[in-house]
Amino acid sequence: MKIQVTGERPVDAIEVRGGQQSTVIDVTAGTVTSVNGHTGAVTITGSDVGAPDWINAIQRGAAGDGVTDDTAALQAAIDACPPGGTVYFPRGVYKTTATLDLKSGVTLLGSHSNLMVGPGMGDGDYPCYIQAAGPFTGTSVIQIIGDADGTHPAISGEQRISNLMIDGSQLAGTSVDGLYARGNVQNVVLDDFCVRQMPNNGIVTAANAGGQWPFSWRMRHVMADGCHAHGFLFSLMTDLTAIDCQAIGSWANGWVLTNLPNSQLTNCRAEWCGNHGYLINGDWGNGAGSGGAVFTGCSTDRNGWDGIHVSAAGTAPLQFNGLMLRRDGRNGGTGGGGYAGLAVAASGMPVIASNVTCFPGVDDTGTSTSSPQYGVSVTGSSTLLQLDDASLHAATRGLNSDNTSTVMLGQNVAYATGPTSAPVRSVQPRTPDWINVALYGARGDGVTDDTAAIQAALNACPAGGVVYMPAKVFRTSAPIKVPPYVTLRGGHGGGEAQSLSAPTPACIKPLATFTGNAVIAVLDQQLGGYATITSEVKIEGVTVDGSAVPAGTPVDGILATGQVQHLQIRDVQIRQVTGKGINTAFNTGAPPGPQAPFCLHVERVSVLWAASHGVVLNNSTDSAFYDVYVLGCSGFGWYISGADNSMWVACRAEWSSLDGFNLAGGNGVQAFIGCATDRNGQNGISVPASTDTGTILLSGCHLKRDGKASTTAGYAGLKVASSSRKVVADNLITTTGRDDDSTGNLTPQYGVSAANSAYVTVASGVLAGVAAGWNDGGGNTTLLRGPLVTGTGITSWTWPGTASTTAAAATSTILQALVAGDTQPRWTVDGQGRMKYGPGGTTAPDTGGWYRNNVGVLQSDSFVVFNGGVQSNGSFTAFQASAKALVAGTAGGGVAIKEGANARMGTATLVTGTVTVSNTSVTATTRIIVTRQGSGGTLGHLSTTRTAGTSFTIASSSATETSTVAWLLVEPA
Numbered sequence: 001m002k003i004q005v006t007g008e009r010p011v012d013a014i015e016v017r018g019g020q021q022s023t024v025i026d027v028t029a030g031t032v033t034s035v036n037g038h039t040g041a042v043t044i045t046g047s048d049v050g051a052p053d054w055i056n057a058i059q060r061g062a063a064g065d066g067v068t069d070d071t072a073a074l075q076a077a078i079d080a081c082p083p084g085g086t087v088y089f090p091r092g093v094y095k096t097t098a099t100l101d102l103k104s105g106v107t108l109l110g111s112h113s114n115l116m117v118g119p120g121m122g123d124g125d126y127p128c129y130i131q132a133a134g135p136f137t138g139t140s141v142i143q144i145i146g147d148a149d150g151t152h153p154a155i156s157g158e159q160r161i162s163n164l165m166i167d168g169s170q171l172a173g174t175s176v177d178g179l180y181a182r183g184n185v186q187n188v189v190l191d192d193f194c195v196r197q198m199p200n201n202g203i204v205t206a207a208n209a210g211g212q213w214p215f216s217w218r219m220r221h222v223m224a225d226g227c228h229a230h231g232f233l234f235s236l237m238t239d240l241t242a243i244d245c246q247a248i249g250s251w252a253n254g255w256v257l258t259n260l261p262n263s264q265l266t267n268c269r270a271e272w273c274g275n276h277g278y279l280i281n282g283d284w285g286n287g288a289g290s291g292g293a294v295f296t297g298c299s300t301d302r303n304g305w306d307g308i309h310v311s312a313a314g315t316a317p318l319q320f321n322g323l324m325l326r327r328d329g330r331n332g333g334t335g336g337g338g339y340a341g342l343a344v345a346a347s348g349m350p351v352i353a354s355n356v357t358c359f360p361g362v363d364d365t366g367t368s369t370s371s372p373q374y375g376v377s378v379t380g381s382s383t384l385l386q387l388d389d390a391s392l393h394a395a396t397r398g399l400n401s402d403n404t405s406t407v408m409l410g411q412n413v414a415y416a417t418g419p420t421s422a423p424v425r426s427v428q429p430r431t432p433d434w435i436n437v438a439l440y441g442a443r444g445d446g447v448t449d450d451t452a453a454i455q456a457a458l459n460a461c462p463a464g465g466v467v468y469m470p471a472k473v474f475r476t477s478a479p480i481k482v483p484p485y486v487t488l489r490g491g492h493g494g495g496e497a498q499s500l501s502a503p504t505p506a507c508i509k510p511l512a513t514f515t516g517n518a519v520i521a522v523l524d525q526q527l528g529g530y531a532t533i534t535s536e537v538k539i540e541g542v543t544v545d546g547s548a549v550p551a552g553t554p555v556d557g558i559l560a561t562g563q564v565q566h567l568q569i570r571d572v573q574i575r576q577v578t579g580k581g582i583n584t585a586f587n588t589g590a591p592p593g594p595q596a597p598f599c600l601h602v603e604r605v606s607v608l609w610a611a612s613h614g615v616v617l618n619n620s621t622d623s624a625f626y627d628v629y630v631l632g633c634s635g636f637g638w639y640i641s642g643a644d645n646s647m648w649v650a651c652r653a654e655w656s657s658l659d660g661f662n663l664a665g666g667n668g669v670q671a672f673i674g675c676a677t678d679r680n681g682q683n684g685i686s687v688p689a690s691t692d693t694g695t696i697l698l699s700g701c702h703l704k705r706d707g708k709a710s711t712t713a714g715y716a717g718l719k720v721a722s723s724s725r726k727v728v729a730d731n732l733i734t735t736t737g738r739d740d741d742s743t744g745n746l747t748p749q750y751g752v753s754a755a756n757s758a759y760v761t762v763a764s765g766v767l768a769g770v771a772a773g774w775n776d777g778g779g780n781t782t783l784l785r786g787p788l789v790t791g792t793g794i795t796s797w798t799w800p801g802t803a804s805t806t807a808a809a810a811t812s813t814i815l816q817a818l819v820a821g822d823t824q825p826r827w828t829v830d831g832q833g834r835m836k837y838g839p840g841g842t843t844a845p846d847t848g849g850w851y852r853n854n855v856g857v858l859q860s861d862s863f864v865v866f867n868g869g870v871q872s873n874g875s876f877t878a879f880q881a882s883a884k885a886l887v888a889g890t891a892g893g894g895v896a897i898k899e900g901a902n903a904r905m906g907t908a909t910l911v912t913g914t915v916t917v918s919n920t921s922v923t924a925t926t927r928i929i930v931t932r933q934g935s936g937g938t939l940g941h942l943s944t945t946r947t948a949g950t951s952f953t954i955a956s957s958s959a960t961e962t963s964t965v966a967w968l969l970v971e972p973a
Helices: 071-080 451-460
Strands: 013-018 021-028 031-035 054-056 065-069 086-089 092-101 107-110 128-146 160-170 177-183 189-196 203-206 218-225 232-235 241-243 246-248 255-258 263-266 269-271 278-281 293-296 299-301 308-310 318-326 340-345 351-359 374-379 385-394 397-401 407-409 413-417 424-427 434-436 445-449 466-469 473-476 487-490 507-510 518-523 538-540 543-545 556-561 568-575 582-585 601-608 615-619 624-631 638-642 646-649 652-654 661-665 669-673 676-678 685-687 695-699 702-704 716-721 726-730 732-735 750-755 759-767 772-776 782-791 813-817 827-830 835-837 850-854 857-860 905-909 914-918 927-934 942-947 951-956 964-970
Touching: 071 086, 071 092, 107 128, 160 177, 177 189, 308 318, 318 340, 340 351, 340 385, 351 374, 397 407, 397 413, 434 451, 451 466, 451 473, 507 518, 556 568, 582 601, 702 716, 716 726, 716 732, 732 750, 750 759, 759 772, 772 782, 905 914, 927 942, 951 964
Parallel strands: 054 086, 065 092, 086 107, 092 128, 107 160, 128 160, 128 177, 160 189, 177 203, 189 218, 203 232, 218 241, 218 246, 232 255, 241 263, 246 269, 255 278, 263 293, 269 299, 278 308, 293 318, 299 318, 308 340, 318 351, 340 374, 351 385, 374 397, 385 407, 385 413, 434 466, 445 473, 466 487, 473 507, 487 538, 507 543, 518 556, 538 568, 543 568, 556 582, 568 601, 582 615, 601 624, 615 638, 624 646, 624 652, 638 661, 646 669, 652 676, 661 685, 669 695, 676 702, 685 716, 695 726, 702 732, 716 750, 726 759, 732 759, 750 772, 759 782
Antiparallel strands: 013 021, 021 031, 374 385, 385 397, 413 424, 813 827, 827 835, 850 857, 905 964, 914 951, 927 964, 942 951
């Protein structure tokens, strides 16, 4: 190793960085005096310097001339490269005759990758590739192995290949793959990478002896060009992400995808392949670890067979969004053959496709037969094809089906046949968007089990459609599940009617043999297995009667579970259910964590005599409830935990066994406007112990005769106990009373009762309680009662401190604050808004104070101290003509500047003596101050140039300097 130090300035130390460590060499008067702190006879060894993390293949002995065998040199460079390091391939052709073994954490970086040699471009135009040549030893040009086989590690990963091409054009007569990965190979990244003219496959993944497969790969701008088998051959590649990747001219299939759960292909293409463009096959499984894949913006063109062929087993869906299918089914130029742009053939996996276009055509030369024969083809008893927003133009038929598969078509599917110059168009007949359950066999006779018929109608209903239930009694034996964007509408709901007398409502009445947790279920996308999120479900004009279900078998009326949004319930009665009336529940298994319904809209709904709580709201943020009536439930009338930023207008809770409204928690605002309670067993509205910090607003509420279960338990119309939430009430009325027949306890004990709580204020109202209208249980941080509050035992209003006003001139005091014992105010405000402060007692306030000095200017003539720090979204200006206009007055204080994009301070690393820093804040007059943060290479003089509004450049007089330079941008005032 040789280190040469040049330059006019004396160098006291040199720091050499590389690999996993750094070396500090101390120099005095041009003589090395210590290395890493060691003095005496100084010897610089490899352990001092560490392994280099940038290895130039040419400098390691590779010729790159396309003639010399570079196999050994390239493998030696890879072996010498530490994890996190890079083997760099300068411009050249690197001949290899054996497989290169790429170890973990190593990057292969070329100077340029030819993604495809196009017309008029020769191989020598941009040569930077590995060219395998015979006689060749091995089965692939590059391999990555994660297999405890005695040679490789059990887990291999974090390899990178970028700006590089593998060329197999010189391997005729062999079966060599381009890139081969076996076993537990994870987190590989391929970027601007091309594999071309391989005699076998382009990129292949395979299992090791332990049944482990590569997974979690990322591919961007990857090309498989002209490979003699498949372009991409992937099996069990979980979590693959492929963006702008293309298979072109593969002799077999462009892509073979066998079980790629949770994978995403975006803007990928398959063109001019001999067989299918994409072949999606194999068993994708149906267990908890299974999954489908998402194809977004992908395309095909002029493949020999189907553009996309799906024949996979499994239960997870495949999603295709924005497919462009063009001229597939070439079939050797003859067309026909039953080929399609998208073919679903004997597939167990549901296929969900939207925004699909298929367009036929001939070869680029204008010859051969127009194809494909079909735009989309569904055959072989495939599980499901769900297709919407599609334009399918094909030679024979836009959509082909052998009528053995389930096909769900949306309302926006158009077909065309014939030549592209004069297509014959047709439109998919619209699915009926108003379905009477009777058309699917529901009888509504009060005896027959109509579950299957009602569910079939719901399943057949398109998004935005209505399933109608006439005014009859429909018996069920299992939950009715309403899909996303579907309305379940009855002929008439029960309203507040407490009998099933005429007119007969449209009623769902579970049988005594009912099995399930709810009469009507609204499930999120995961639980329901839907293709979209569960949103805009509407339940209108029906009655749910749970009176026939045996007691002790909890069955809710309506249960919404998981990420359900914009659920609308209108004109519905739920009566005598053995569980909760309306219940919102978490899906604890939802990704990325537990999810519960939100954005609910409930209007004119009655819940009568539920065996548990009437309405249970978990999460349920951003919801609105209008005229919802809860009566006679065995638990709480309402149990509300969450429901932040929600409102209740004219809602009621009456005669339930526990609290009318139990507001268990919330960190947002819950507003109750014109709501009422009556004769509930405990409190009318209860705010129990909670560390949540939300706000409860009660405006114009009437809490009547609550607490009927006891005259001594401390029940109140409004009770707040050990809560950190803010409770704000105005126009609040609490009244006392007995049962309607004048029997029972006279209650409640208190109108409003608060103890150990953070903030409770009642601005106005009439508060009646048998013992007292107002009860301060102690321990409250803020408990306020306004001057407009009257009621039992209330003779004054409470407000901490005193205030006085004076009508006077602008300089006279109009508002002041004193405490007990003061003869002089501690704070005053005069008629012009000037605020003054003083110590109280007998000492007058200070002169000066805070006042408005000019437009938008707040001034203080006193010294101001900010112990908590100061923040400003504007600028600070010091007008004092002093060398110390801005002072950090305590030792250790300083100035800190945020670094980042377009910041005024940062660091940059010199590469061959120069670096350009993109920064739009640099101006023509910016002072650029630079200093070395860490030295590297041969040091020189540093200088700067700039492009105002764009960037500045730091340059060293030494072309080999690689120092890290700190920079600071300062502007003249």
